[in-house]
Each structure stands twice: as C-alpha cells, then as structure tokens.
Amino acid sequence: MKTRITEIFGIKYPIILPGMSWISTPELVAAVCNAGGTGYLATGPLNPEQTRQAIRRIRELTDKPFGAGCTLIMPGAKENAEVMLEEEIPIINVSLGKCDWIAERAHKYGGKVITTVVNEKHAMAAERQGADALQVTGHEAAAHGGQITTFVLIPAIVEKVNIPVVAVGGIADGRGMVAALALGAEGVGMGTRMSMTKESPLHDKTIQAQIEAGIDDTIYSKRFDGIHCRVLKTKSAEKAVKKGMSLPRAMIQSYKISREMDLPYIKLALSVLVQGPKMVMQLAHFASAFDKIKVATEKGDLDYGVQLIGQSQGLINDVPSVKEIMDRTVKEAKAAQKKLGTQLI
Numbered sequence: 001m002k003t004r005i006t007e008i009f010g011i012k013y014p015i016i017l018p019g020m021s022w023i024s025t026p027e028l029v030a031a032v033c034n035a036g037g038t039g040y041l042a043t044g045p046l047n048p049e050q051t052r053q054a055i056r057r058i059r060e061l062t063d064k065p066f067g068a069g070c071t072l073i074m075p076g077a078k079e080n081a082e083v084m085l086e087e088e089i090p091i092i093n094v095s096l097g098k099c100d101w102i103a104e105r106a107h108k109y110g111g112k113v114i115t116t117v118v119n120e121k122h123a124m125a126a127e128r129q130g131a132d133a134l135q136v137t138g139h140e141a142a143a144h145g146g147q148i149t150t151f152v153l154i155p156a157i158v159e160k161v162n163i164p165v166v167a168v169g170g171i172a173d174g175r176g177m178v179a180a181l182a183l184g185a186e187g188v189g190m191g192t193r194m195s196m197t198k199e200s201p202l203h204d205k206t207i208q209a210q211i212e213a214g215i216d217d218t219i220y221s222k223r224f225d226g227i228h229c230r231v232l233k234t235k236s237a238e239k240a241v242k243k244g245m246s247l248p249r250a251m252i253q254s255y256k257i258s259r260e261m262d263l264p265y266i267k268l269a270l271s272v273l274v275q276g277p278k279m280v281m282q283l284a285h286f287a288s289a290f291d292k293i294k295v296a297t298e299k300g301d302l303d304y305g306v307q308l309i310g311q312s313q314g315l316i317n318d319v320p321s322v323k324e325i326m327d328r329t330v331k332e333a334k335a336a337q338k339k340l341g342t343q344l345i
C-alpha cells in the first residue's frame with residue numbers, strides 16, 4: 001500500500017495503533033510495527049524514566065519505525081516529550097497542546113510529528129505549527145472523540161490542510177479503512193480493535209464485556225473526565241457520569257497518582273496551580289477518572305472501574321493476534337476496493 005503516510009513514516013501499511021493508557025505498551029506497539037503498521041507508546045501513566053525504559057524496550061522488540069504519544073496538558077507530559085526527543089524516536093504524536101517546539105526539534109534528527117485534532121480550527125493550527133500529519137478523531141472513537149462523526153470530519157479537514165490525515169474513530173476492519181481512504185484520509189488508526197487482540201494487556205473480563213456489548217452500548221459525556229469522552233456503558237459508568245467530579249476525591253486521587261508515577265506531589269500541585277482554575281478542575285477530573293480506567297483495564301473490574309471504548313466494539317466479535325488483524329484488514333480492504341471497482345462502472 002502506498003500513501004503519504006506510508007512514505008512519511010516508512011511503513012508498509014497505513015494502519016496505526018493509537019496511544020491507549022496501560023494498553024499501548026512496548027509489546028503491543030512492537031507487534032503492530034512488526035506486522036507492517038506503526039504504533040504509539042502510551043506515556044500518560046509513565047514518568048520520564050519509565051518512558052525512556054519503554055522506548056528502549058520497543059527498540060529491543062522491533063527495528064521498525066514506532067512512535068510515542070504526549071497529551072501536553074497532562075502533568076509530566078512535557079518531560080516525557082523531552083525524553084522522546086532525546087531518544088530521537090521516529091514519530092511523536094502530540095495532543096491537547098501546541099506542537100511547534102516538538103516539531104522543530106524532531107525535524108532536526110528526521111523525526112515526524114503527528115498531531116491529534118477533533119476540529120478544523122485545530123487542524124489548521126497544527127499544520128501552521130509544523131505538524132507533518134494529522135490524526136483526526138471522529139465522534140465514534142473511544143475516549144476523546146469530538147462532536148462530529150468521522151464520515152463528515154475527515155473530508156472537511158482534508159479540504160482545509162495540505163498535510164496527510166490519519167482517520168481515527170469507528171474503524172475496525174478493511175471496509176472502514178477503504179471508506180476512510182475514499183473520504184481523503186491516507187491512513188487509519190484502530191484503538192478499540194487493537195485493544196481486543198491476543199497481545200493486548202486489556203483484562204480478559206473487560207474484553208469479554210466488550211464482545212458482548214453492541215454499537216449503542218457506550219456513553220459519551222463530559223462528566224466522566226471533564227472533556228467529552230466515550231466509555232463502555234456499565235452501571236459504574238452511569239454512576240460516575242451522574243455523580244460528576246468531586247474536588248476532594250480528585251485531590252486524593254491525584255496524590256495517589258503522583259506516588260504511582262513517582263512525581264513529587266508538590267511539583268504536580270504547583271504545575272497545576274500555575275495553569276489557572278479551569279485547568280485545576282480539568283486535571284482534577286482526569287485524576288478522578290485515572291483510577292477507574294486503570295482498574296477496568298488491568299483488573300477487569302467493571303463494578304468500580306470504567307472502560308474507554310468506541311462504538312466499533314459492536315463490530316468486533318473475536319480476539320485474534322495483531323498480525324491476524326493486520327493481514328485481515330489489508331485483505332478486506334483489497335476485497336472492498338475490488339467490489340467497488342465492479343460497482344462504480
């Protein structure tokens with residue numbers, strides 16, 4: 001397959017594993033890279049030293065191009081981005097922040113920057129800031145998809161920028177891939193699909209719950225972590241959304257997180273406070289969600305935990321290996337293209 005994304009990233013298939021906390025680990029990233037795509041290490045729960053070790057582990061597992069993600073508003077994300085630049089990783093995926101300084105430094109060693117956006121305004125800003133590509137996340141996606149569906153968002157953004165676009169949100173197979181390419185994307189990202197594979201560390205109980213769930217068994221709400229977010233519809237998710245965020249609980253959670261990530265709490269609290277009251281509330285929301293997502297992912301606990309998931313869970317009924325997914329997606333895409341060739345005459 002050949003698109004600007006395969007050319008820029010130096011990969012065989014334009015298929016990407018997006019960053020998923022506790023799931024996009026070195027093992028899963030390397031499995032996708034070795035199968036012809038590429039993947040981003042999720043660094044949200046990692047401190048700089050853990051990020052460095054994880055990058056080195058990926059390099060032991062694959063000699064193919066890989067990436068890592070940094071959600072710039074999160075505490076510790078800038079420090080993690082520094083590690084990515086020091087380690088000269090091939091691809092840096094930036095979200096929720098300006099990518100200019102990262103792009104400038106990455107370009108010096110030949111690295112590429114792909115910025116995640118959910119609207120036209122941010123897409124054009126990322127291009128101006130020096131991004132090499134955009135990851136455009138539609139409404140169907142797990143976690144922080146925007147208000148507009150992939151089907152409308154991709155052509156709208158492709159019209160407005162010159163850099164290539166990777167479509168993310170609702171894509172779980174080769175049919176979805178061909179549809180995204182027809183809309184003007186030059187690559188696809190599959191989070192929900194890749195989280196349900198043999199190599200994924202996602203707990204079996206949670207995978208099973210997702211297999212049983214349908215396309216409408218998700219909740220999309222701002223009340224879970226402060227930004228519109230899609231999660232698996234469970235009693236605990238409904239409760240979390242109804243209850244909203246409590247500041248005292250969030251402060252306790254953020255203390256636990258600072259200990260887990262080995263970040264001094266005072267440093268975390270100060271970095272939050274200097275960003276202003278809106279940001280304090282946002283980070284308190286993230287802190288409150290952090291623990292719930294972690295236990296659903298690692299322990300399969302959906303009584304307290306809440307799982308991030310996309311609508312495409314309703315299209316997924318099996319747990320194959322990453323290589324099987326990649327080979328199948330490519331085969332399905334070629335079959336869909338052939339079928340279209342017989343229809344569009």
Ligand SMILES: Cc1cc2nc3c(=O)[nH]c(=O)nc-3n(C[C@H](O)[C@H](O)[C@H](O)COP(=O)(O)O)c2cc1C
Pocket residue numbers: 018019020021023042044071095137140141142143144168169170171189190191192193195307308309310311312
């Ligand atoms: C289990 C799971 C965990 C995720 N964790 C994160 C995360 O920590 N940070 C983030 O920005 N996006 C996260 N995402 C969203 C993905 O990066 C990606 O945008 C999304 O999965 C794409 O949509 P899809 O699931 O329809 O393929 C997560 C997605 C899933 C399924």
